[in-house]
Amino acid sequence: MPLTNEQKKRLYHQLIDLKHSMSSTEGTDQPMGEESGELSNGVDNHQADHAGVYTERxxxxxxxxxxxxxxxxxxxxxxxxxxxxxxxxEATGKEIPYERLKALPYARKTAEAQAETEKRNEDAEGYDKQFTRQMKDLTNSETMDQKRSYTYERLDEEQDST
Known part of the structure; x- marks a missing residue:
């Protein structure tokens, strides 16, 4: 069911409120002097102090x-x-339910399409990790031609799967 004008109006105001709240806090939490990239103010600190400052930054x-x-x-x-x-x-062309937009007014996809996109991204990350691991497993005695051949095989597999 398409969004009513009243629903669109509410969501528009919700987005405007979000924009104003995020714009007003932007850049206000950065301490003075942090732009310099220095981790201390000239005082000799312990390495753990530097690590804590770095982690916080x-x-x-x-x-x-x-x-x-x-x-x-x-x-x-x-x-x-x-x-x-x-x-x-954006993925299916279907209406995004009002309940989803109310919870996440900047949603681009239905919950189902978003879940599918995230699953594909996770699968791709896993495949890339597997490829990287296999490339590391190749011994130094193998020639570049063998490595190149393996890479071409992987590209062929990717093309076949799409």
């Missing part, structure tokens, strides 16, 4: 990147509302 950087990605998703959803494609699954 990496965690914060990951959070900021996640927030940035989410903000881009929200902005993309607002563009889809403008061009009339909002609420339509």
């Amino acid at each position: 990496m965690r914060d950087q990951t959070f900021r990147q996640t927030d940035k990605n989410r903000l881009e998703e929200v902005e993309d959803a607002l563009k889809r509302i403008e061009d009339g494609t909002y609420g339509i699954c």
Whole structure:
């Protein structure tokens, strides 16, 4: 069932609120002097102190990147509302249920299509890990021609599976 105008209006306002809340907090959590890349302020710290600062900095950087990605998703959803494609699954062309959009207003796919995409990505990651492991298993005595031949076989398998 297509989204009603009232539902679209609610989702639009939800996206706007998300955008404003994410935009207002963007960049406010970075301590002074962190841009320099220095781990200390000139005081001789123990290596464990440096590791703790580094870990915290990496965690914060990951959070900021996640927030940035989410903000881009929200902005993309607002563009889809403008061009009339909002609420339509990018993978199947089916309507995304209102309940899903209410929970995740920037959703691009139905839950089923998203699960299938994630499964394919996991399978591809597993296949890539297997390929990397097999390439490492090749001994140094093997020639580049043998390695190249193995790579071509893998590419042929990928083409056959698609």
